[in-house]
Amino acid sequence: MQPTVEKAFFALLRFEINGTQPSDDVKNAITPEILPILFQLSKRHDLVHLVGDALDKMGLLPEGTKAREHFLQERYLALYRYEQLRHELEQICDTLERARIPFIPLKGSVLRQYYPEPWMRTSCDIDVLVDKSNFENAKQILVCDLRYRVQEIDSSHDVSLYAPSGVHLELHHSLVEQDRAQDSDAILQNVWENVVESTSYQKAMTDEMFYFYHIAHMVKHFEIGGCGVRPFLDIYFLQQRGCCSQACERLLQRGGLLTFARAAEEAANVWIGGVAQTQLSKDIQDYILYAGMYADTKNRVAVQHAKKGGRFKYLWSRVLLPYGQLALQYPNLEKRKYLLPFYQVKRWLRLLLGRDAKNVSRQLRANVSAQDDRKERVAKLLKDLDL
Numbered sequence: 001m002q003p004t005v006e007k008a009f010f011a012l013l014r015f016e017i018n019g020t021q022p023s024d025d026v027k028n029a030i031t032p033e034i035l036p037i038l039f040q041l042s043k044r045h046d047l048v049h050l051v052g053d054a055l056d057k058m059g060l061l062p063e064g065t066k067a068r069e070h071f072l073q074e075r076y077l078a079l080y081r082y083e084q085l086r087h088e089l090e091q092i093c094d095t096l097e098r099a100r101i102p103f104i105p106l107k108g109s110v111l112r113q114y115y116p117e118p119w120m121r122t123s124c125d126i127d128v129l130v131d132k133s134n135f136e137n138a139k140q141i142l143v144c145d146l147r148y149r150v151q152e153i154d155s156s157h158d159v160s161l162y163a164p165s166g167v168h169l170e171l172h173h174s175l176v177e178q179d180r181a182q183d184s185d186a187i188l189q190n191v192w193e194n195v196v197e198s199t200s201y202q203k204a205m206t207d208e209m210f211y212f213y214h215i216a217h218m219v220k221h222f223e224i225g226g227c228g229v230r231p232f233l234d235i236y237f238l239q240q241r242g243c244c245s246q247a248c249e250r251l252l253q254r255g256g257l258l259t260f261a262r263a264a265e266e267a268a269n270v271w272i273g274g275v276a277q278t279q280l281s282k283d284i285q286d287y288i289l290y291a292g293m294y295a296d297t298k299n300r301v302a303v304q305h306a307k308k309g310g311r312f313k314y315l316w317s318r319v320l321l322p323y324g325q326l327a328l329q330y331p332n333l334e335k336r337k338y339l340l341p342f343y344q345v346k347r348w349l350r351l352l353l354g355r356d357a358k359n360v361s362r363q364l365r366a367n368v369s370a371q372d373d374r375k376e377r378v379a380k381l382l383k384d385l386d387l
Contacts, residue, residue: 017272095142103202108126158170176188207245218231233268236268259385
């Protein structure tokens with residue numbers, strides 16, 4: 001049944017996004033028995049609202065069934081989430097404008113304007129970038145003027161704030177994330193040199209910079225177990241907009257992301273554009289489809305085995321972080337290398353006793369049970385993607 005569900009899943013996304021009618025074979029395969037499985041797969045990628053809307057338009061959701069109720073409920077929820085995020089983003093933009101703080105909306109806040117209807121591009125939060133020199137001021141203004149609540153967590157590049165409505169805002173002062181040391185970092189650090197000039201304080205990245213950031217963010221999630229299908233939908237619409245210019249290609253080449261970007265574009269064109277499947281797009285599909293939006297522990301461990309050289313080297317790399325990576329997590333360690341042992345222990349306690357404890361336990365179990373065939377497939381895929 002798995003190939004049938006996958007075929008139906010992508011056929012319904014194509015219909016919803018570009019109006020391509022599924023074949024009669026696909027329509028006939030979408031039976032009441034398959035709908036719950038299709039729901040779970042779509043839910044894993046936060047795409048139930050699109051799949052459900054397509055099913056409803058095609059008359060494939062039987063009246064009075066739980067499947068119809070569940071699919072349509074997710075569509076209404078997506079509409080509600082969009083309106084809630086839109087309202088909060090408007091307030092954030094107005095507040096930062098009045099405070100004369102330059103800022104850049106990121107990710108879904110920008111991407112949804114390229115979809116046929118903005119509610120189709122869901123987000124779980126709002127992401128906004130300000131310069132590091134304005135970061136503390138911006139945070140305090142949002143707390144004082146909009147009554148946002150700050151959640152203090154260890155992060156090298158952002159802080160989480162929550163609106164009274166419950167909307168989550170990630171306020172960034174950098175696009176370079178902790179535990180990362182990639183060729184793309186130097187480009188992301190220069191984001192303010194790649195913005196469209198504006199008379200207001202709200203800025204926008206150039207098309208090539210926005211596309212580069214999107215690919216870099218995809219790679220970050222891809223390398224920790226999966227990035228979901230939704231970023232590939234984003235790529236499809238960014239291609240339609242014409243973001244994949246020669247300037248963009250040069251930027252991707254400089255950042256070491258061109259091979260991955262081309263493979264991701266190929267997969268997007270297969271899944272949404274309807275072009276013929278290739279072996280590489282099939283390998284990507286097998287890797288991410290059942291991992292979902294927030295990755296898969298087995299994938300994550302298989303990636304690290306491939307990068308570190310086996311289960312024991314991977315385990316050791318998790319126990320002792322090098323100074324550079326640890327300093328990204330704990331900025332107070334910078335220029336105080338003599339405190340390295342203290343912060344190693346602090347990190348261990350956070351991992352073992354904090355909110356990440358269950359995730360660490362899952363990774364340790366996956367490390368022990370990691371299968372050689374999965375590791376080999378993942379290692380080959382990483383090589384093919386130049387990761």
